[in-house]
Amino acid sequence: xxxxxxxxxxxxxxxxxxxxxxxxxxxxxxxxxxxxxxxxxxxxxxxxxxxxxxxxxxxxxxxxxxxxxxxxxxxxxxxxxxxxxxxxxxxxxxxxxxxxxx
Numbered sequence: 001x002x003x004x005x006x007x008x009x010x011x012x013x014x015x016x017x018x019x020x021x022x023x024x025x026x027x028x029x030x031x032x033x034x035x036x037x038x039x040x041x042x043x044x045x046x047x048x049x050x051x052x053x054x055x056x057x058x059x060x061x062x063x064x065x066x067x068x069x070x071x072x073x074x075x076x077x078x079x080x081x082x083x084x085x086x087x088x089x090x091x092x093x094x095x096x097x098x099x100x101x102x
Contacts, residue, residue, distance in 0.1 A: 005062055005069040005076075010084045013065035018089065021064035027057050028100045031066060031080055035097070039079040 022028055030045050046054045058078060061067045066085060067078045085093055 004071070007062065007068055007081075008065045010065070010088055013085065013088045015089060015092075017064040018066060018085065018092065021060050021066055022096050024057070024060075025100075027061055028097065030057060030061060030078075031093075032097055032100060034067065034078060034080045035082065039077050041075040041077055045078065 022031065026046065026049070033045050034040065042054050042058050043051070046057065049057075058067065058069065058076075061078075062069050065081060065088075068081050069076050069078050071077075082093065
């Protein structure tokens with residue numbers, strides 16, 4: 001059985017959820033990498049972390065509405081929901097990620 005991922009609708013994105021997800025530097029690193037390099041699987045986004053930790057960070061980002069995870073074969077490919085987040089909270093990603101240093 002293949003489990004699909006839940007992605008909140010744009011109306012369900014909350015400022016608290018987005019800020020919580022981006023409060024962790026590892027999750028900010030993931031979002032910055034996805035924005036710079038485009039969609040990629042979980043392992044490529046964080047090569048130095050154990051799989052359970054990678055899964056945890058991607059789950060937090062997905063539940064906050066920051067990323068979309070799609071199963072492609074045996075991989076899960078993630079991308080940033082930039083348009084949705086910018087529509088709901090204009091300028092927020094730029095303000096937060098513009099101050100982020102990896």
